[in-house]
Amino acid sequence: MQAAIFDGSHDLKLTDIPLQEPGHDEVLIRIDSATICGTDQHILEGKFWAKPPVVLGHEFAGHVERVGSSVRNCQPGDLVSVEPHVYCGCCKPCRLGKPHLCLDRLAWGINLNGGFEQYATVRMDTVYRVPEGISAEEAALGEITGCCMHGVDRVDVQLGDVVVILGGGAAGLILARLAELRGAARIIISEPNAGRREQIRAFGYADVVDPLSEDLAAAVEAATNGGGADVVIEAAGRPETAAQAVELACHGGRILFFGVAAPGKQASIEPNRVFARELTIVGSIRNPFTHHRVMEIMPRLRLRDIVTHRFALGDIADAFAAAHRGDGLKICIKPNG
Structure with a gap:
């Protein structure tokens, strides 16, 4: 599959990488929409940390392709939104009920491969089914809406x-x-x-x-x-x-x-x-315990027109240039066309 790799430089590299089959508690998602966040721009500008080599993009949604044997909260064909953070559960903030301040946090699109690729494999506890009538582009806004x-x-x-x-x-x-x-x-x-x-x-x-x-x-x-x-x-x-x-x-x-x-x-x-x-x-940082609430209220938010520009994965450099210029509101990458 194709993926846009951050290698520590100021440009993303379009690369063929192996598709990662889901483990027993993981979900393989065919990415429909992945939106560009200001944090993604900061990473390429060297103003924000990410762990190269890694696929950027922490705001994404798509359809479930395959699930592991332990997965019960979704099934193939479901449109899902991803809450991209994984917390250690052991540090002081985690144990005080503030996992979003985790001192050993992982995140898809920061130090785990994110949404600027054709398929993403993520843990089942970060996957949320999307309400009827909500598009994949709206669902990709779940993370920023939770924040x-x-x-x-x-x-x-x-x-x-x-x-x-x-x-x-x-x-x-x-x-x-x-x-x-x-x-x-x-x-x-x-x-x-x-x-x-x-x-x-x-x-x-x-x-x-x-x-x-x-x-x-x-x-x-x-x-x-x-x-x-x-x-x-x-x-x-x-x-x-x-x-x-x-x-x-x-x-x-x-x-x-x-x-x-x-x-x-x-x-x-x-x-x-x-x-x-x-x-x-x-x-205020991140989105603790809000993604479920976002999915519940998403039909009332009328966010369909927030995405104003769409680019193919192969044109991701042009997409970031448009984001840097401040074109439109939200710019979306469509990894599978």
């Missing part, structure tokens, strides 16, 4: 909240959908990419601000009668928007650092503002 769900849980969006989201890519839109379902009264999205702003409006969000030409702080002030946002979600992964999040929050406001800033980057934050307004700042 967004964990973030919204962490920042505790409540009924009537004004929510500001800094960054209107795929994650920003999914965060908006989840905040809406939790009862947010108003959602303001800041996004500098003109094409994305049009797509955000097409999704039904009218409060979209261009931070390069508009005064976002003034827009938030006007929307909240000068009070500031109840919740601010940093979804761009940039130090300047992390600092901006603190400035936009109201007294008693909550701030979520969701976007992945490159390690070592620093943001300048006024401690007195955090103190005087009694702000709560939380981080």
